[in-house]
Amino acid sequence: xxxxxxxxxxxxxxxxxxxxxxxxxxxxxxxxxxxxxxxxxxxxxxxxxxxxxxxxxxxxxxxxxxxxxxxxxxxxxxxxxxxxxxxxxxxxxxxxxxxxxxxxxxxxxxxxxxxxxxxxxxxxxxxxxxxxxxxxxxxxxxxxxxxxxxxxxxxxxxxxxxxxxxxxxxxxxxxxxxxxxxxxxxxxxxxxxxxxxxxxxxxxxxxxxxxxxxxxxxxxxxxxxxxxxxxxxxxxxxxxxxxxxxxxxxxxxxxxxxxxxxxxxxxxxxxxxxxxxxxxxxxxxxxxxxxxxxxxxxxxxxxxxxxxxxxxxxxxxxxxxxxxxxxxxxxxxxxxxxxxxxxxxxxxxxxxxxxxxxxxxxxxxxxxxxxxxxxxxxxxxxxxxxxxxxxxxxxxxxxxxxxxxxxxxxxxxxxxxxxxxxxxxxxxxxxxxxxxxxxxxxxxxxxxxxxxxxxxxxxxxxxxxxxxxxxxxxxxxxxxxxxxxxxxxxxxxxxxxxxxxxxxxxxxxxxxxxxxxxxxxxxxxxxxxxxxxxxxxxxx
Amino acid sequence: xxxxxxxxxxxxxxxxxxxxxxxxxxxxxxxxxxxxxxxxxxxxxxxxxxxxxxxxxxxxxxxxxxxxxxxxxxxxxxxxxxxxxxxxxxxxxxxxxxxxxxxxxxxxxxxxxxxxxxxxxxxxxxxxxxxxxxxxxxxxxxxxxxxxxxxxxxxxxxxxxxxxxxxxxxxxxxxxxxxxxxxxxxxxxxxxxxxxxxxxxxxxxxxxxxxxxxxxxxxxxxxxxxxxxxxxxxxxxxxxxxxxxxxxxxxxxxxxxxxxxxxxxxxxxxxxxxxxxxxxxxxxxxxxxxxxxxxxxxxxxxxxxxxxxxxxxxxxxxxxxxxxxxxxxxxxx
Numbered sequence: 001x002x003x004x005x006x007x008x009x010x011x012x013x014x015x016x017x018x019x020x021x022x023x024x025x026x027x028x029x030x031x032x033x034x035x036x037x038x039x040x041x042x043x044x045x046x047x048x049x050x051x052x053x054x055x056x057x058x059x060x061x062x063x064x065x066x067x068x069x070x071x072x073x074x075x076x077x078x079x080x081x082x083x084x085x086x087x088x089x090x091x092x093x094x095x096x097x098x099x100x101x102x103x104x105x106x107x108x109x110x111x112x113x114x115x116x117x118x119x120x121x122x123x124x125x126x127x128x129x130x131x132x133x134x135x136x137x138x139x140x141x142x143x144x145x146x147x148x149x150x151x152x153x154x155x156x157x158x159x160x161x162x163x164x165x166x167x168x169x170x171x172x173x174x175x176x177x178x179x180x181x182x183x184x185x186x187x188x189x190x191x192x193x194x195x196x197x198x199x200x201x202x203x204x205x206x207x208x209x210x211x212x213x214x215x216x217x218x219x220x221x222x223x224x225x226x227x228x229x230x231x232x233x234x235x236x237x238x239x240x241x242x243x244x245x246x247x248x249x250x251x252x253x254x255x256x257x258x259x260x261x262x263x264x265x266x267x268x269x270x271x272x273x274x275x276x277x278x279x280x281x282x283x284x285x286x287x288x289x290x291x292x293x294x295x296x297x298x299x300x301x302x303x304x305x306x307x308x309x310x311x312x313x314x315x316x317x318x319x320x321x322x323x324x325x326x327x328x329x330x331x332x333x334x335x336x337x338x339x340x341x342x343x344x345x346x347x348x349x350x351x352x353x354x355x356x357x358x359x360x361x362x363x364x365x366x367x368x369x370x371x372x373x374x375x376x377x378x379x380x381x382x383x384x385x386x387x388x389x390x391x392x393x394x395x396x397x398x399x400x401x402x403x404x405x406x407x408x409x410x411x412x413x414x415x416x417x418x419x420x421x422x423x424x425x426x427x428x429x430x431x432x433x434x435x436x437x438x439x440x441x442x443x444x445x446x447x448x449x450x451x452x453x454x455x456x457x458x459x460x461x462x463x464x465x466x467x468x469x470x471x472x473x474x475x476x477x478x479x480x481x482x483x484x485x486x487x488x489x490x491x492x493x494x495x496x497x498x499x500x501x502x503x504x505x506x507x508x509x510x511x512x513x514x515x516x517x518x519x520x521x522x523x524x525x526x527x528x529x530x531x532x533x534x535x536x537x538x539x540x
Numbered sequence: 541x542x543x544x545x546x547x548x549x550x551x552x553x554x555x556x557x558x559x560x561x562x563x564x565x566x567x568x569x570x571x572x573x574x575x576x577x578x579x580x581x582x583x584x585x586x587x588x589x590x591x592x593x594x595x596x597x598x599x600x601x602x603x604x605x606x607x608x609x610x611x612x613x614x615x616x617x618x619x620x621x622x623x624x625x626x627x628x629x630x631x632x633x634x635x636x637x638x639x640x641x642x643x644x645x646x647x648x649x650x651x652x653x654x655x656x657x658x659x660x661x662x663x664x665x666x667x668x669x670x671x672x673x674x675x676x677x678x679x680x681x682x683x684x685x686x687x688x689x690x691x692x693x694x695x696x697x698x699x700x701x702x703x704x705x706x707x708x709x710x711x712x713x714x715x716x717x718x719x720x721x722x723x724x725x726x727x728x729x730x731x732x733x734x735x736x737x738x739x740x741x742x743x744x745x746x747x748x749x750x751x752x753x754x755x756x757x758x759x760x761x762x763x764x765x766x767x768x769x770x771x772x773x774x775x776x777x778x779x780x781x782x783x784x785x786x787x788x789x790x791x792x793x794x795x796x797x798x799x800x801x802x803x804x805x806x807x808x809x810x811x812x813x814x815x816x817x818x819x820x821x822x823x824x825x826x827x828x829x830x831x832x833x834x835x836x837x838x839x840x841x842x843x844x845x846x847x848x849x850x851x852x853x854x855x856x857x858x859x860x861x862x863x864x865x866x867x868x869x870x871x872x873x
Contacts, residue, residue: 319756343758357756360749362816371746372757378739385737425757 017044020179020210021066021084021097026075028061035061038075039236041229043179043210048201050213050225050242054254054445058234059214060102063181066212067099068092090119096178100185102214104168108157113139115156116171142170146200162193169200180204181212186220198224218247232256233444251473256445263477264453266460270294270480273331274464275347275433277316280325285311286488289325293433293464298455300479300499301468303508308488309468310352313435316466317349318342329433343372348431350422352438352468358422359410366392366406368421372429395424400450416447423454434458437468452478472501484508567810568822570864574857575829582832586839594839596718598831602805603720604629604779604786605798606827609805610731611775613823614741614768615675616806619748619815622772624664624679625802627686629795632656632780634690637699637790640706649706649784654777660686661773665766683799690792699790710785720782724824727775731820740767748815805830808855830855 020043028036036058043049051059064070066077068086077084079095086092089099106115113136123131136152143150148166156164165185172180182201186194201211201224215221221228221242228245230237230253237253255262277291286308293299301309315322318336326333329345336342339349351357360368369392370377377388392406399420401413410421419439426434436455440448455478459465469475475482482499484492484507492507563569583590608625615622636653643649660682667678712719734741743764746754755761784790809826811818833854837847 317756339756340758340760349756351753351756356750357752360746360753360816362749363746367742367746371742371754371759374739374742374759381738381740383737383739383742429758 017046019044019078020080022078023062023066024076024078026062026065026072026077028058028065028070029073034234036065036072037234039231039234041236041239043212045178045208045210046205047226048205048211048213048224050215050221050228051231052215052218052221052228052250052254053231053237057231057254059231060183061234062231063099063183063212063214066092066097066179067181068097093175093177096176097181098172098175098177098179099181100165100168100172100183102183104164106156106164106167106171109155111153111155112150112159112167113152115167116142116152116174120174138174139170142174146170146173147203148196162196165193165197169197177209179210179212181214183214184216185213186215186217194220218250221250222247230254255473262445262449262452263474264449264456265298265478266456268297268459268480270297271462274329275316275466276328276331277312278326278328280312280315280322280327282311282315282320282322282324284488286315286485289485289488289490291466291483291490293466295432295464296459296462297481298459298465298467298479300475300482301466301485302470302472302475302482302504303485305470307485307508309485310437311488312485313349313437313466313468316342317347317435319349343429343431346432347435348372348426348429348433349435350426350437350439352441354415354418354422354441358425359418361409361411363410364407365396365401365410365413365421368410369395369406369424369428372425391428392424395428396421398427399424399454414444414447416443416450419443419447419451423451427458431463433464433466435466435468438470439467440469440471440474472504475499475504476501486510567812567818568825569810571809571822571825571829575825575832578829578832578836578854582836582839586836589836589839594835596721598835599721599724599828600718601835602827602831603718603724604783605801605805605830606724606824607727607779607782608772608776608798609802609809609823609827610727610820611768611772612802613731613806613811613818613820614735614744614771615765616803616811616813617744617748617815617818618765618768619751620668620675620765620768621803621813622664622679622769623676623799623803624660624682624686625772625776626795626797626799627683627690628657628660628773628776629780629783629798630690630790630793631660631686631693632777633784633787633790633794634693634699636706636777636781636784637702638693640702640784641699644703645705646708646781650709650778650781653780653784654774657773657775657777657780658770659773661770661776662766664772665769668769669762669766687796690794694790694792696792698792700788702784702788706781707785707788710782710787712785720786723778723782727778728820728824731823735820740764744768745816748817750816801830804855 022042024040026036026039026041027034039058039062041051041062051063053059061070065072068089068091071085071087077086079097084095086095092099107118110118113132116139117135123134125131139152140150143152143166146166146169150163150166156167159167185197201213204211213221213225225242227239228242228250229239230250232254233256237256272295273292274295275291275293277289280289280291281287289312291299291312301312303309311320314320316327316336318338318341321337327336328334329347334345336345336347342349355361360371363371366389370388373391374383377384377391389406396406401417401420401424410418413421423439439455440451443451455465455467467475467479476499479499480496482494482504483490484494484504486508491510492504494503579590588594608629612622612625632653635656636649639652640649664675664678664682667673668675671678709719709723714722735744743754743759746757746759747761747764751761783794787794805826806818806823807813807826808829809818809822809824811822830851833851834847837850842850
């Protein structure tokens with residue numbers, strides 16, 4: 001955790017360093033939801049300014065205001081000492097502000113050079129045709145200046161994720177930029193590629209460019225940033241030099257309360273084994289997975305992004321059935337080849353992608369909740385609407401879904417309330433085994449706390465819960481046992497006492513052999529060893 | 541979400557009362573408004589437009605298209621499409637016609653037509669669900685294949701000599717109402733109930749609204765879609781007997797082009813072509829709207845060369861009204 005790059009040192013924290021841009025009292029609403037309230041933020045020449053906060057804290061929204069994608073409802077943006085009003089990213093680019101968005105949006109069928117020029121004024125030949133030679137030359141020069149060698153004529157679809165990221169950076173930097181905003185740039189990068197990116201960042205700062213760096217990986221943040229700003233629930237919490245903060249303090253600032261107050265977990269009293277998985281295998285995804293969840297127990301499934309946790313859960317639920325191995329429910333071997341058959345056995349899966357997999361957006365809250373139990377609410381194929389309404393009301397109330405009548409469409413609800421609707425739908429089926437895949441992703445701190453106490457209550461009622469999470473604090477606080485997956489295999493299992501940041505991380509990355517981890521000790525260093533922390537590139 | 545919206549718009553919408561806003565949010569609202577406006581215009585401009593017999597004529601004319609559209613509506617709500625109904629109608633009419641000339645009566649031809657349609661629909665549904673082939677390709681193939689089957693069965697000749705007792709479904713009346721109109725409204729009521737109150741009807745909306753979520757909630761997505769395609773066959777079979785009764789004979793080209801009128805009726809009425817949003821009422825309104833346009837144009841003495849243009853233009857106008865409505869109610873869908 002060296003405080004900064006050598007390049008950044010000369011300008012770190014000095015008051016005279018000129019400011020590139022400055023936000024003052026910025027507010028932004030979406031419908032009734034306040035995304036950003038009264039935030040101040042500034043970026044100086046030659047610094048890396050990290051912007052951190054939980055999913056939904058407003059980081060991306062704030063930077064999209066700087067980039068001209070959003071116009072603020074209140075407050076102002078100053079660039080180079082003058083008030084700026086951007087109405088599009090093009091305006092921001094004119095002022096020397098470039099943004100590399102979280103989701104790299106390139107045109108896969110077009111060549112690298114074409115991608116760089118999409119949406120810009122294209123050079124023309126004397127005949128009025130497009131001047132491809134000039135464009136290719138400009139593209140080549142840009143990559144050269146980034147220190148990478150690139151064939152600019154090949155279609156982007158043939159590039160790896162890391163190289164696409166480089167193309168996105170080159171596109172953002174094609175015009176001379178004074179400020180570069182990077183939103184989760186390393187979310188899909190391996191360690192070596194992350195190094196390359198850091199090299200590019202240090203070249204940029206050395207030449208006086210300021211970088212805003214949004215990331216969930218705390219280790220990276222301490223490695224490269226000069227200053228850190230923390231946001232929470234749309235508000236500015238603190239801005240400090242990186243050297244004055246440590247990881248623990250940073251997490252506390254992000255979450256906004258001591259972690260002990262966020263989580264609810266009363267003592268557990270596990271019963272019989274409810275779900276048992278033996279040598280579950282699916283070629284290329286996971287192999288020899290053994291897993292047990294008792295009634296009344298919360299078992300965490302931890303691991304890096306892409307380790308195969310979701311795949312294992314989806315195999316148990318029959319979405320993509322396993323090729324080998326056995327699943328037992330309450331001691332009885334069962335064959336599960338579709339979600340329907342899993343639901344019949346009392347298993348329910350709450351997917352990680354709320355909007356694309358959990359909700360029918362045009363439907364009302366009521367119709368979404370009753371979706372899983374329509375067959376139970378029907379007689380002779382006809383839905384009994386009174387029974388439906390009563391059931392939906394009962395669950396909406398139990399999960400305190402607020403701010404809307406149950407006849408309203410779910411598309412207007414906040415993220416937290418939408419997630420509660422998804423949970424209500426699952427609970428309405430009264431499953432005995434519940435698989436929760438990132439249940440608190442992208443919801444505000446208040447809803448998070450409610451979901452944790454719901455999980456606690458469900459366990460007390462005797463339900464067996466398998467909790468998949470990339471947030472290590474969540475796993476450690478909520479789970480009676482933690483099972484760690486790495487590259488599709490179980491590499492560690494810890495009970496509540498044994499599970500610590502270090503032991504789980506070691507099993508997840510295979511970097512050090514933790515006390516109970518039975519993974520191979522010294523395999524190659526995995527990408528970003530602290531990715532477990534909160535590795536998911538969140539949607540904000 | 542790219543523009544600033546003042547918060548009070550999302551919360552209160554003071555300009556429109558809540559019930560009006562809710563009504564305008566209904567899928568068939570714009571087509572219905574447009575239909576009423578058009579009927580007012582035509583009744584002012586053309587003498588005799590708003591008389592009972594003329595209205596009945598319009599509904600009788602759109603019955604065949606309307607009945608098929610009620611079923612195709614379910615397919616489109618599932619997020620699929622069926623463009624094979626033109627040839628399917630022809631084939632059902634051929635088999636029903638052959639049953640009619642051989643045995644007479646109403647029941648046997650009706651069974652023949654419905655069975656033919658159900659089989660053809662099942663083939664569509666089978667290829668789309670288990671075959672995992674896009675519905676537009678499957679039903680395009682079936683559009684040609686079924687027309688080919690007609691030619692193979694008939695050898696290119698007409699089916700004629702349909703007995704009068706078969707034709708009652710097309711040209712009969714009950715209490716002054718034409719039977720096609722009665723059948724249309726009966727099936728409309730059935731589909732309205734199915735859409736709002738049956739498990740399958742709700743599953744159709746869920747599958748079209750978000751197929752993945754529907755699957756994860758334990759719905760049988762394939763069964764839901766398969767049944768929708770079979771329903772199209774069944775309703776096409778029923779419609780074929782009306783068609784047979786009205787025409788009195790079946791040419792090998794019978795039903796050509798119907799498939800697009802059917803889809804027009806569904807979409808103009810307000811069912812989203814992307815699935816998940818729509819209603820049976822939308823279909824009834826859409827089919828009636830098309831009938832009213834054609835009838836009004838005729839009564840106004842518009843030269844027949846203009847008819848297709850006027851129909852197309854009015855369809856585009858109706859769809860534009862929908863775009864305006866969305867802006868009024870702030871519906872991003």
